[in-house]
Amino acid sequence: MNRIQIAIQKSGRLADKSLNLLERSGLHFARSKDKLFWYGRNLPVDLLLVRDDDIPRLLVEGVCQLGIVGENVAEEKLLEARQGRPEVRLDSLGKLDFGHCQLKLAVPEASNAKSIADLAGKRLATSYPQLTRRFLDENGVDADIVMLNGAVEIAPSLGTADAIVDLVSTGTTLRANHLKAIEPVMASQAALYRCPQRLDAEGEQLLDKLLTRIQGVQQAAETKYVMLHAPRSRLAEITAILPGAESPTILPLEGQDDKVAVHAVCTEQVFWEHLEELKDAGASAVLVLPVEKMLA
Numbered sequence: 001m002n003r004i005q006i007a008i009q010k011s012g013r014l015a016d017k018s019l020n021l022l023e024r025s026g027l028h029f030a031r032s033k034d035k036l037f038w039y040g041r042n043l044p045v046d047l048l049l050v051r052d053d054d055i056p057r058l059l060v061e062g063v064c065q066l067g068i069v070g071e072n073v074a075e076e077k078l079l080e081a082r083q084g085r086p087e088v089r090l091d092s093l094g095k096l097d098f099g100h101c102q103l104k105l106a107v108p109e110a111s112n113a114k115s116i117a118d119l120a121g122k123r124l125a126t127s128y129p130q131l132t133r134r135f136l137d138e139n140g141v142d143a144d145i146v147m148l149n150g151a152v153e154i155a156p157s158l159g160t161a162d163a164i165v166d167l168v169s170t171g172t173t174l175r176a177n178h179l180k181a182i183e184p185v186m187a188s189q190a191a192l193y194r195c196p197q198r199l200d201a202e203g204e205q206l207l208d209k210l211l212t213r214i215q216g217v218q219q220a221a222e223t224k225y226v227m228l229h230a231p232r233s234r235l236a237e238i239t240a241i242l243p244g245a246e247s248p249t250i251l252p253l254e255g256q257d258d259k260v261a262v263h264a265v266c267t268e269q270v271f272w273e274h275l276e277e278l279k280d281a282g283a284s285a286v287l288v289l290p291v292e293k294m295l296a
Ligand code: ATP
Pocket: 009, 010, 011, 012, 013, 014, 050, 051, 052, 053, 069, 070, 071, 072, 073, 099, 100, 101, 167, 168, 169, 170, 188, 189, 190
């Protein structure tokens, strides 16, 4: 059968987490020195390490069958490709819960602009001209877009733009450049995409298997195995506190008739607050253990 190629970012904000996710999903690669193409050692699945901007096109053209990239880049490149070919598609297989950021409209701290409407006729610097144009259109505002590949945040102080549309996660870069965000344009995180072309039966089966494994890793990251001792009289109250636990296992405790052991798989995040509530409800010996893999 044909091998499957997965494209991920070679180096940058998404690189390590993308590789880590695939390795935790059981894929092993023979790492090559040039760090461009890694051959899959245990499954017919290879890795292509590229600039994140190239990933959407590699998928659209079917050079790669799977890819991990920020939704911001996927959407921008898709809008760009659709200008010439309106039929172009890219199928998302799900968000990956890393690489969180927001594309935001920001203006100099001293500016009076409160929303995009206040920037009509002005110049907006951005590396995301398509997303910016769509945002302007959706708001019925006309403005000039100044395309910059990097250092977008210094455009206002250089006098080349009145505002910027740029990625923000903590806001530190904005503050350092005396800018303030005034409107969100798009929320983004890393996502898994597949090529729009159907593979042969074997290929589709392999894609399904990979997807199930990746989802298993994703779900396991939030899931915890909780063990505790509970007074029989407050069992219902205690099991109700466990977040996302379905039918916990109740076990007898040797020599203690008034107490039982409760074991539960919690599929939602277990916070300190939950543990404090459990303790207040009479639970003792509470243990929270990580779950490494899950196959529902
Ligand atoms: P490449 O060399 O692969 O083109 P890049 O410089 O375009 O890399 P990075 O800065 O590594 O890209 O960011 C990759 C992605 O990480 C972004 O497109 C975005 O989805 C996500 N991201 C998360 N937080 C941030 C942030 N604070 N700033 C920029 N990108 C972020």
